[in-house]
Amino acid sequence: MGRTCDTxxxxxxxxxxxxxxxxxxxxxxxxxxxxxxxxxVLAVDGVDxxxxxxxxxxxxxxxxxxxxxxxxxxxxxxxxxxxxxxVLGESIEHPERYLRRVGALIESPSFYPAxxxxxxxxxxxxxxxxxxxxxxxxxxxxxxxERANHRVKTYSLGMxxxxxxxAALLPDPELVILDEPTNGLDPAGIREMRGxxxxxxxxxxxxxxxxHLLREIxxxxxxxxxxDHGRIVFQGPIGGLLDAQQTGLIARPEHAADLEKLAALxxxxxxxxxxxxxxxxxxAPEEWAAELNRHAFxxxxxxxxxxVTRATLEEAxxxxxxxxxxxxxxxxGEIA
Amino acid sequence: xxxxxxxxWVKLQRRSMLxxxxxxxxxxxxxxxxxxxxxxVRNPAFTGGHGHGIxxxxxxxxxxxxxxxxxxxxxxxxxxVSLCLFAAAFSLEYSQGTLRNLLVREPRRARFLGGKxxxxxxxxxxxxxxxxxxxxxxxxxxxPGKGISTAAWTSSTGVNDMLQAVLHAFIAAVIYGxxxxxxxxxxxxxxxxxxxxxxxxxPIEAIITGAIWSGGSNWLPDHLLVALAHGGNGDSTYSxxxxxxxxxxxxxxxxxxxxxxxxxA
Numbered sequence: 190m191g192r193t194c195d196t197x198x199x200x201x202x203x204x205x206x207x208x209x210x211x212x213x214x215x216x217x218x219x220x221x222x223x224x225x226x227x228x229x230v231l232a233v234d235g236v237d238x239x240x241x242x243x244x245x246x247x248x249x250x251x252x253x254x255x256x257x258x259x260x261x262x263x264x265x266x267x268x269x270x271x272x273x274x275x276v277l278g279e280s281i282e283h284p285e286r287y288l289r290r291v292g293a294l295i296e297s298p299s300f301y302p303a304x305x306x307x308x309x310x311x312x313x314x315x316x317x318x319x320x321x322x323x324x325x326x327x328x329x330x331x332x333x334x335e336r337a338n339h340r341v342k343t344y345s346l347g348m349x350x351x352x353x354x355x356a357a358l359l360p361d362p363e364l365v366i367l368d369e370p371t372n373g374l375d376p377a378g379i380r381e382m383r384g385x386x387x388x389x390x391x392x393x394x395x396x397x398x399x400x401h402l403l404r405e406i407x408x409x410x411x412x413x414x415x416x417d418h419g420r421i422v423f424q425g426p427i428g429g430l431l432d433a434q435q436t437g438l439i440a441r442p443e444h445a446a447d448l449e450k451l452a453a454l455x456x457x458x459x460x461x462x463x464x465x466x467x468x469x470x471x472x473a474p475e476e477w478a479a480e481l482n483r484h485a486f487x488x489x490x491x492x493x494x495x496x497v498t499r500a501t502l503e504e505a506x507x508x509x510x511x512x513x514x515x516x517x518x519x520x521x522g523e524i525a
Numbered sequence: 526x527x528x529x530x531x532x533x534w535v536k537l538q539r540r541s542m543l544x545x546x547x548x549x550x551x552x553x554x555x556x557x558x559x560x561x562x563x564x565x566v567r568n569p570a571f572t573g574g575h576g577h578g579i580x581x582x583x584x585x586x587x588x589x590x591x592x593x594x595x596x597x598x599x600x601x602x603x604x605x606v607s608l609c610l611f612a613a614a615f616s617l618e619y620s621q622g623t624l625r626n627l628l629v630r631e632p633r634r635a636r637f638l639g640g641k642x643x644x645x646x647x648x649x650x651x652x653x654x655x656x657x658x659x660x661x662x663x664x665x666x667x668x669p670g671k672g673i674s675t676a677a678w679t680s681s682t683g684v685n686d687m688l689q690a691v692l693h694a695f696i697a698a699v700i701y702g703x704x705x706x707x708x709x710x711x712x713x714x715x716x717x718x719x720x721x722x723x724x725x726x727x728p729i730e731a732i733i734t735g736a737i738w739s740g741g742s743n744w745l746p747d748h749l750l751v752a753l754a755h756g757g758n759g760d761s762t763y764s765x766x767x768x769x770x771x772x773x774x775x776x777x778x779x780x781x782x783x784x785x786x787x788x789x790a
Binding site for chain 1: 528535539541621625630637
């Protein structure tokens with residue numbers, strides 16, 4: 190079911206935050222027509238979000254797409270121009286009713302550089318009247334125990350990022366919202382962060398993680414919300430989105446001289462193909478791989494390699510947001 | 526509100542805050558006390574610096590109010606320390622980006638603001654008490670060497686005057702702090718709010734009353750604060766200064782609260 194994005198032929202069903210609550214278990218985040226305008230700029234434009242519980246939800250979009258503003262709206266830090274939302278069943282007009290159960294890391298981690306990591310967490314613990322024993326627990330969780338008594342100004346960006354995650358986990362939250370948590374982390378740190386997020390989900394904590402790094406989101410998330418120019422362009426299970434994207438086949442004949450002959454066979458069968466160095470790239474679904482193998486065998490071509498390529502999240506994102514590209518609507522997902 | 530108070534107290538224990546707040550807060554009164562006593566003149570006919578803290582006579586210092594003469598004269602400088610302290614404490618939350626983290630943990634903004642303000646008031650109160658305490662100790666230590674009688678200082682009037690000086694300096698420092706907090710919230714940057722605050726309370730108000738509106742010394746805050754610290758002076762009576770300053774403080778506090786609650790973080 191191909192759709193061009195500029196026609197917007199598939200409407201997102203309007204989500205009534207109150208109605209959603211009345212008919213189902215409390216969803217961690219439900220937003221309905223949420224908008225935020227800063228003078229001339231419509232940063233968030235009628236966003237509808239319905240995030241299921243217990244998932245690691247990816248909130249993706251390019252820089253300036255409206256991710257951080259949406260998160261700030263959900264945390265009660267900025268007021269919406271219009272629309273409504275609930276977090277853990279409570280209206281964002283009353284953030285005091287739900288923020289005790291929410292942990293958040295907003296944009297770059299900001300701390301008092303002259304205070305130690307532990308004292309910075311103590312500031313937040315005292316402010317939120319949280320259990321002080323959580324400080325040691327969260328420091329251990331992000332592996333900062335050894336550096337906990339050092340001043341934050343001596344921390345690397347990665348350590349500050351981990352301290353930010355520790356701060357988010359202080360209230361033992363039901364929902365964790367992390368804005369670009371892997372910024373500044375080295376590959377090992379990114380892997381650790383993935384582990385932390387996955388372990389949170391395993392404990393039943395819903396995680397919403399925003400990033401402009403689509404590969405990161407692809408690696409850790411099972412639910413996806415895509416935003417572009419302040420509008421939600423997709424939300425649903427990430428697997429459904431990727432499965433629905435065009436797959437391709439890469440055939441590698443034993444002799445390069447057979448490439449043209451093999452390409453002609455594919456085109457004759459109605460599958461676009463192009464030679465790319467020593468391989469043939471065929472636009473065809475996974476199921477056609479066996480057919481391609483049979484065609485090659487009958488034509489006396491021996492294949493020394495045949496593999497299926499899948500669209501990455503990055504390709505899926507551009508397929509959805511590029512107005513000249515068709516995108517398939519995956520099962521369980523919605524494209525606006 | 527207790528959470529915000531308690532949390533702010535952790536931040537106020539930063540070495541920079543302690544060094545800057547207490548360093549500047551103690552330096553001026555101590556310097557004023559030492560200079561007042563060391564530069565005091567015995568000649569009772571001398572009137573050159575009377576009441577202005579630069580040079581006073583022994584007779585003035587030997588009165589009950591002599592003990593805190595220097596402190597009273599520099600109470601506006603203690604106030605300026607308070608002004609900068611409040612402006613920095615509020616504006617740094619914006620410029621460091623820490624405000625958002627704090628408001629996630631305490632979204633009730635009035636409570637947050639109130640708790641933070643009270644912690645700063647207590648901090649400034651400690652500065653004033655310790656500043657006066659050290660100044661008094663130095664005054665007692667230096668006076669006998671200069672032949673200045675301290676008998677009146679320990680009288681009930683002397684003790685009463687000292688307590689009044691502490692109270693006036695504290696109230697003035699808190700009201701300076703209200704203005705500092707307002708500028709911190711309004712301008713959101715210590716690099717802007719502190720210079721603006723100091724510029725207004727040092728030269729600008731003096732220029733206004735000196736060159737533009739001489740009657741302003743009875744209405745503008747810095748002059749009123751000086752009058753309050755002195756228990757009334759030629760510009761304003763004590764009661765007029767106190768009433769006007771309470772009006773200013775309440776109006777500015779309500780303004781800060783409204784702005785802080787309405788504005789996106």
